[in-house]
Amino acid sequence: MIASYNKEHVGDVLLVELSTEPAVKTIVDRRGDVAILTEEATSEVKGFNLFNASEKMNLDGVVGNVDITKEFVQSLEKALTEADVQIDLHVDFSPKFVVGHVVEIEKHPNADKLHITKVDVGESEPLQIVCGAPNVAQNQKVVVAKVGAVMPSGMVIKESALRGVDSFGMLCSARELAIPNAPQVKGILVLEDSAQVGTAFKA
Helix, strand or coil: CEEEECHHHHCCEEEEECCCCCCCCEEEEEECCEEEEEECCCCCEEEEEEECHHHCCCCCCCCEECCCCHHHHHHHHHHHHHCCCCCCCCCCCCCCEEEEEEEEEEECCCCCCCEEEEEECCCCCCEEEEECCCCCCCCCEEEEECCCCECCCCCECCCEEECCEEECCEECCCCCCCCCCCCCCCCCCEECCCCCCCCECCC
16 A cells, blocks of 8 residues: 655645556546546456544655554544545554565666565565666675565556566665665665565665
8 A cells, every 4th residue: 555645735635545557447436525536347446545533543744655553544444434435554563664685686678787686585486677787797695675665756666567577566775764864875775794685674
């Protein structure tokens, strides 16, 4: 789930995205302060807009992406209930920016400047991530933005295919992570060997 709020430019409306896949044709169903956005062909709820959002939860000082905490989700569920809307909010509270270990790397068969990496992020299987950074190498500890992560720029990390090869995340540079005084050069951020795989990364 991705939520964003910008009262100055959008109004007192919380925008909630439940799927990273765009809708082909959206049906809007307004119920009280909730506008439900549904994919016409599949009836899948892609997201919803919550109007008068600041009356229902604490959004003081929030501009842009909202931190998805348990307290925030509880407030959201209460607002949906009050509007007589039933939407299951399956929220993954695990960190989306984590320490990864590059366990394999090979050249991309269809692009000279891309590599296919296998990155251990502490899960049952390594993630396959296509990376174009010139400094990526095997055995590095790196910062991984997992699928569903929202970059400081507002970009959402999604499953993708780069030149015909599936990619499930992104290896991040210091600049992409908006780390203060980050070097303005191409290349991923390489962490100390002592960084623990699978732990949350915080700039």
